[in-house]
Amino acid sequence: PLFLSTFAEDAANSDFVANIVEGLIRLVIFIGYIAAIGLMNDIRRVFAYHGAEHKAISAYEHDRPLTPEEVDAFGTAHTRCGTTFILIVVVISIFFFSLIPREGVPLWALFLSRIVLVPVIAAVAYELVRFGARHYGNALVRALYAPGLWLQSLTTRPPDRPMLEVSIASLESCLAADREAATRAAGT
Numbered sequence: 001p002l003f004l005s006t007f008a009e010d011a012a013n014s015d016f017v018a019n020i021v022e023g024l025i026r027l028v029i030f031i032g033y034i035a036a037i038g039l040m041n042d043i044r045r046v047f048a049y050h051g052a053e054h055k056a057i058s059a060y061e062h063d064r065p066l067t068p069e070e071v072d073a074f075g076t077a078h079t080r081c082g083t084t085f086i087l088i089v090v091v092i093s094i095f096f097f098s099l100i101p102r103e104g105v106p107l108w109a110l111f112l113s114r115i116v117l118v119p120v121i122a123a124v125a126y127e128l129v130r131f132g133a134r135h136y137g138n139a140l141v142r143a144l145y146a147p148g149l150w151l152q153s154l155t156t157r158p159p160d161r162p163m164l165e166v167s168i169a170s171l172e173s174c175l176a177a178d179r180e181a182a183t184r185a186a187g188t
Contacts, residue, residue, distance in 0.1 A: 068161050
């Protein structure tokens with residue numbers, strides 16, 4: 001994306017335009033990749049397990065019994081999904097990278113800046129996902145997070161009953177491990 005955006009920089013003579021083009025190229029590559037792998041049978045199955053995981057987490061967060069029937073009543077989209085996180089990373093990277101001037105900077109240095117800023121961008125994106133999940137009742141927050149939930153339609157599929165059972169067993173195992181760790185911590 002950085003290399004391809006240099007053509008936009010030359011054509012528009014604008015760092016801002018080049019950074020927008022770079023971000024859009026990155027976004028198209030990400031969405032295209034997700035859509036392309038979603039055509040593979042094995043990945044469709046993985047995406048169905050992903051949907052089952054979201055359903056189980058949603059049921060748990062709504063204090064519903066962790067049974068296949070109860071879990072299946074929930075949707076496959078979730079506000080704290082990694083798919084939404086990556087979308088937020090791509091979008092806010094445009095802002096972060098726009099703070100770095102391009103004029104007179106060698107391509108290798110611009111490339112290095114993209115790598116160095118990844119942890120900062122990921123940390124900000126993580127906090128934005130947490131903020132969005134805490135304030136999802138707000139109409140503006142819901143509107144801002146809608147593209148991430150729409151994108152999850154590419155990375156989740158409706159699960160079958162055995163997939164729901166696996167997601168429930170996995171969640172219950174994690175919850176039991178958390179309880180055990182809390183009990184050990186309280187006893188020390």
